[in-house]
Amino acid sequence: LYIKNEEHVFTVVELTAETDFNVRQAATRFLTALLTNCTEELQDIILLIGRIGFSKLLHLLEDKLEIIRIDAVRLFQILVRGNWNIQGIVTGENCFERVLDILHNKRDSDDDLTIQDCLYVILNLLEDNPPNHRGFCGRTCFQGLCGFFEQDLIQERHWSTRKVTNVHLFLQIIRTLVSPTKSTENIVACQCKVKECVQVFCYNA
Structure with missing residues (x-):
């Protein structure tokens, strides 16, 4: 039900860029959980956000806190799976x-x-x-x-x-x-x- 409203997902992606650690971590883990259970649907919704959304998520891989970087790796493990469009965007932004x-x-x-x-x-x-x-x-x-x-x-x-x-x-x-x-x-x-x-x-x- 949550992902039926795309704006909900957009909001979670926005929250991954929050300065507060607890908010950032919770948003990252929640997004990972959504991807785990509704992979293709979430991939399509995140693609609608465009490069700005992917830039926010990719930035998590360089977060100053190791625990956030580790959570981000787990997120990307699911996010890029089997989706050429997402793979092309993130590799163009130095994901490797x-x-x-x-x-x-x-x-x-x-x-x-x-x-x-x-x-x-x-x-x-x-x-x-x-x-x-x-x-x-x-x-x-x-x-x-x-x-x-x-x-x-x-x-x-x-x-x-x-x-x-x-x-x-x-x-x-x-x-x-x-x-x-x-x-x-x-x-x-x-x-x-x-x-x-x-x-x-x-x-x-």
Whole structure:
């Protein structure tokens, strides 16, 4: 019933930009709950708000408070899933880079669920979206992702269950980038980028 009135959703998005922490957090978590239960409907409504609305939500990924950034990652994990229009808007506003920044800040916390959430955001942005594949490989995003795993993979013999999950997600991202369902040009470009990063990894090892 709540989302039948689009203005209600517009108001929640506005509240995510409030200066008061409690209001900002409550609005972010409420929006995530709505997305979880009514994903496609909420995606369509948020698209009506336009880039201003997405800018407010993307700003949460750079919030000064870590707890808000973590909540924002969970929100984007659902928000971008299976929607090309949203994926195109947020990648154009450096969503990959913002998520990678959060990921790198968690580098020393293997068992932190936020790492897994960040990887899911990246995977959801890439699945069935060739333009995003080009953008991800054409910028320094893929190198940044490889760099996150590189040192830990070299140094550690025993991995936690969550780390195994994270590495599996990393491999899923690679598989998505080099999928044979894409155009030949895209495949070659992504394969070259993957090969380049693997060679650097092997050299450092």
